[in-house]
Amino acid sequence: MDFDPQKNYYEILGVSEDATTEEIKKAFKKAAIQHHPDKKWGDKEKFQAVNEAHGILSDESKRQQYDAYRKGGFGGFGWGAGGFGGFGGADFGGFSAGWFDIGDLMGGLFGWGGGRRRQVGGEDIQVRLTIDFAESYHGVKKTIKYTRKIFDDKAKKETCPTCQGRGVINQQAQTPFGVMQVQNACPDCDGIGEIYTRDSKRIGNGGLIDSTETLEVEIPIGIKDDVFLKYGGMGHMGPGGQHPGDLYIKIAIKDMGSYTREGDDLYLKQEISLFDAVLGGKLTIDHPEGKLTISIPKGTQPHEKIKISGRGFGRKGLLSHRGDLYIIPRITIPKKLSKDQERLWKELQQQG
Helix, strand or coil: CCCCCCCCHHHHHCCCCCCCHHHHHHHHHHHHHHHHHCCCCCCHHHHHHHHHHHHHCCCCCHHHHHHEEEEEEEEHCCCCCCCCCCCCCCCCCCCCCCCCCCHHHHHHHHHCCCCCCCCCCCCCCEEEEEEEEHHHHEEEEEEEEEEEEECCCCCCEECCCCCCCCCCCEEEEEECCCCEEEEEECCCCCCCEEEEEEECEEEEHEEEEEEEEEEEEECCCCCCCEEEECCCCCCCEEEHCCCCCCEEEEECCCCCCCCECCCEEEEEEEEEEEEHHHHEEEEEEEEEEEEEEEEECCCCCCCCCCCEEECCCCCCCCCCCCCEEEEEEEECCCCCCHHHHHHHHHHHHHCC
């Protein structure tokens, strides 16, 4: 058994028990992003839980088996403590014939193909886009290309002759109950119910073909690393042109060098001389806005932050928020002094 019947996977994902495949998919993505352990607010256990829940509920066969257990499961069919051993105590609820259409029931219990016509939307697509530190600071427009499945609008649609458009076929199967008739997805149309052709040639996968798409992506000012940008309806189409999935662009920011980021604030560890720390001085640094000259206050202490307001991430403007830049000094002690420098330090020492 691939699942734990004691767990409520629907509750873990925050969906109802009659949720569609698309609703389950969207709930999983939202929860996975929320609890991802790479995030500061991530929760590894919750992330693993939503992964487990999605793995069961997104698989039709596993979901049917899981639902069967939760709603009385095998006990609901009268299987008592004898379990499967000879099916002792089994009550078939009045079934007297060894030949009947059990369809989805057997699919749910034994993992056989489902008896439903396949109705699925398109899959989502994830694309990784790398930008540099300055581009994340200022915002930028990027053009990307990616490939997705689209429906061939010149394709000719015909009802599948094998299943007569039902998407399923009846088959005989030997079961512990005897020979029964079960329904499986039609192998000729993959459960869609239609066949698609163009110029007398079969187009598989529900009439879908590859298409290279070009998209201009606008990266907002101050975007963070590992953030997803969502473009609805720009993923793969579903078989037969069913509603498409979404496109997710994952932003990756190149090495920020000596800078680190906390919220919208920037931090930079910078070496300064002992003389500048004591007497004050000037420091020039590289910044996304260009060269910045920083004033070092007299008497600066080791690791005492020097704040430069409004030089962090964010937008300029009266009502806009802008982070700050903090210089964290690392005071260097000179190994050698000139005679004049040594004399001055001794005089300072005597006066101190």
